[in-house]
């Protein structure tokens with residue numbers, strides 16, 4: 108029994124000594140490459156996840172092109188454009204954070220991450236405001252739905268269904284991203300070796316955040332900038 | 336022979352992944368891929384048992400043309416539960432999560448999967464999904480069938496659709512994380528010398544399966560989520576009264592659910608390749624063809640979904656194209672069958688339990704595959720669609736394919752997993768009982784379907800002439816039930832009373848047979864370096880087997 112405890116203590120000590128290297132890997136390079144392969148595979152899954160909704164959008168816009176055109180005036184380009192700017196800048200600060208993670212400069216990493224997190228909250232704030240306006244205008248599909256003037260009931264309901272589902276799913280991703288970034292900030296603030304000695308965890312959250320940004324780059328024109 | 340047995344007996348219990356820590360918590364919090372595989376084995380078996388009970392109820396109901404055992408509504412819920420359990424909680428999980436989890440890292444010479452904690456999360460997501468599904472059953476179950484077609488599921492059904500779909504959604508993420516783990520592991524964790532073309536074909540199969548999981552599952556996940564959102568909030572794109580398109584659901588659903596068939600059958604192909612080589616004592620014929628046909632099936636599988644919709648109002652030209660591609664996908668499947676047969680030709684075939692399963696797999700899969708061609712041709716499909724012909728076809732592929740391969744693989748790797756041998760003679764007879772029971776159950780259903788018995792009907796009083804076929808099918812089901820129950824009994828028995836297995840009880844080739852049985856927690860004492868080719872049976876003369884009734888070639892005295 109005593110030896111067991113000793114062994115366990117030794118193991119714990121060992122783990123600590125090796126820092127971020129997990130037992131299943133030979134060296135830190137293998138671990139990092141594996142993390143990156145895993146992350147990119149996950150992003151492929153995410154693309155397919157949104158893909159089904161984009162397909163739905165294409166088909167419905169084909170079917171109800173005029174209704175989509177008229178309905179899109181209900182979304183405000185100002186707020187959409189503001190959110191695009193916010194997300195793009197947060198992607199830039201995220202890239203800086205990853206850069207400084209590679210250089211092992213914790214303070215600058217934390218600064219970059221905090222700016223990114225601020226961007227995420229800004230985005231969510233603007234989005235909530237837009238949702239509230241649409242709820243007040245009875246533009247939520249369902250029994251209480253009132254179509255914008257000049258559109259058919261069906262076509263405009265499809266526009267707003269897709270609007271809520273696609274931006275909603277994107278919003279959930281922003282929230283998940285904000286949680287990941289917050290966790291990362293805490294880990295960096297505590298100078299945990301899992302992040303300070305290995306930049307890859309930071310890079311993975313970065314990749315995820317760029318993906319979230321990229322999805323919005325597609326959503327913005329599809330709902331705010333429909334040409335005649 | 337007896338020498339090796341006593342040698343094994345004399346050695347005291349070595350440290351292995353099962354006995355190095357006994358606490359319950361060490362199991363529940365484990366990152367060890369082997370322990371997670373055992374946890375899956377246990378949980379999946381429970382679900383398989385529940386699904387089988389549902390199947391039994393269906394077969395009991397249909398013995399009589401006007402049965403009063405189940406009301407029509409209850410019957411709908413029973414076959415829905417049968418389908419959902421068997422597809423989402425059994426077939427999609429069984430080989431990847433049990434055999435794949437256990438074997439993939441060992442086969443490529445790694446200490447574990449790339450992400451052990453993610454693997455554990457997969458298991459708990461699966462468990463949570465299962466619990467959620469059963470909760471839905473307790474609150475009245477679901478009557479949509481496993482396909483959840485809109486607008487019935489999104490507007491009209493008064494059963495637990497939202498709860499059940501959420502369960503399936505969570506199970507999907509369990510599956511995605513397993514696939515992600517496998518892809519990263521195969522790419523980055525191979526031992527030195529383990530090149531891509533030295534990978535066992537089971538690993539190729541797992542890799543191709545993972546690709547299908549990663550590309551297909553998210554699509555069905557979001558599609559099913561849209562149904563839930565539409566049901567609960569009226570925001571949706573499927574309901575006609577919102578202006579939506581219910582057929583779009585079918586497209587998105589089958590875009591995943593046809594490839595899902597390959598998530599079920601590709602792992603079976605992988606197991607099959609291992610069994611055929613090990614018991615024919617030969618390198619597989621056309622290794623590259625088998626490996627690439629696996630990838631071809633995985634990719635082509637994404638372009639055939641329209642064959643489920645020949646009568647759903649898609650255009651004739653769409654139908655023709657989907658029909659053609661469906662015929663095309665029969666080619667790589669046939670390549671595999673021919674390669675296995677060529678491997679057996681002039682091999683030293685040993686008819687042991689796993690090999691009996693492997694051979695019955697080939698027979699059943701050929702019937703399942705060829706009857707699929709009737710359904711792939713638009714003309715015949717109009718007559719056969721939504722009849723028992725379809726039911727028989729996919730049971731031949733899923734039960735005759737996946738379940739048979741799983742049983743074969745489970746017997747083959749059982750000594751590795753638990754270090755014990757099962758009673759070989761009993762197991763052989765069981766394999767034959769399964770084969771006979773299966774055919775008696777499902778062959779009459781081809782005839783039933785051709786005569787016009789629709790699937791999902793609780794009665795057929797308008798056509799009582801069908802009764803003999805139904806009785807035969809139900810009779811076969813009880814034989815099949817015995818065949819499936821026996822392995823549970825004797826495999827459990829063998830855990831305690833079975834003779835100890837050596838490290839390589841079959842004398843088979845592969846890294847998993849070079850480590851201890853059962854393996855140590857980190858799989859190998861030292862990192863293996865692979866120098867020989869895959870399935871290299873060229874120096875087969877001096878192999879030692881500890882299967883009692885194998886006719887041994889006389890080995891020269893003093894060889895051991």
Ligand SMILES: [Cu+2]
Pocket residue numbers: 592593596639640642643
């Ligand atoms: Cu299909």
